[in-house]
Amino acid sequence: MRAWEQEFAELFAPRFIDYASADVQFSLEAPPPELVSRIHLVARTGEGSVIVCVNDLGWRFLPGGTREPGEELAAGLDREIREEAGARRIGPWSVVGAFRAQIRAPEPYRPHMPHPVAYWAYAVADVLLDGLPTNPPDGEQVTEVLVLPPADAADFLAVHDPIHADVVRLTAAMGLI
Numbered sequence: 001m002r003a004w005e006q007e008f009a010e011l012f013a014p015r016f017i018d019y020a021s022a023d024v025q026f027s028l029e030a031p032p033p034e035l036v037s038r039i040h041l042v043a044r045t046g047e048g049s050v051i052v053c054v055n056d057l058g059w060r061f062l063p064g065g066t067r068e069p070g071e072e073l074a075a076g077l078d079r080e081i082r083e084e085a086g087a088r089r090i091g092p093w094s095v096v097g098a099f100r101a102q103i104r105a106p107e108p109y110r111p112h113m114p115h116p117v118a119y120w121a122y123a124v125a126d127v128l129l130d131g132l133p134t135n136p137p138d139g140e141q142v143t144e145v146l147v148l149p150p151a152d153a154a155d156f157l158a159v160h161d162p163i164h165a166d167v168v169r170l171t172a173a174m175g176l177i
Helices: 073-085 150-158 162-173
Strands: 015-017 022-027 036-044 050-055 064-066 087-103 117-129 142-148
Touching (some): 036 073, 050 150, 073 117
């Protein structure tokens, strides 16, 4: 078995995420579903490529986001990929890994979110890109959806989100894309 923690040391390193006021650490263990507050997808296409998104602020990211109140994890994942990528899942999904977040803020980000411990999960699944992002008014406004080979997707994401880039690289190294 490969030592993913050594090969992807930066991804697995403990860190503080200022915007979330959280101490986080990545792990390959599947988190308890009820404690997952957000989920992102390494969305595989039939061409062996990955979907990446760009929003109106120029940020590059994997589709995904925050769960809504009472939303099952799979339903949240499906909603997010439709909203942000115009895609739909066409097969099972599985968690690649997750950040365990110990949140320092006295209150959760949203009242329905787990607090003070939450997980930010990353999953992989096959998708079909069959529409445009729905861009709900209260969500990110996606302006571009790209389908890129995994290495190109990781390089593209690294400009704004080295974490998402490393998740793509890890997923590829594990043979999942």
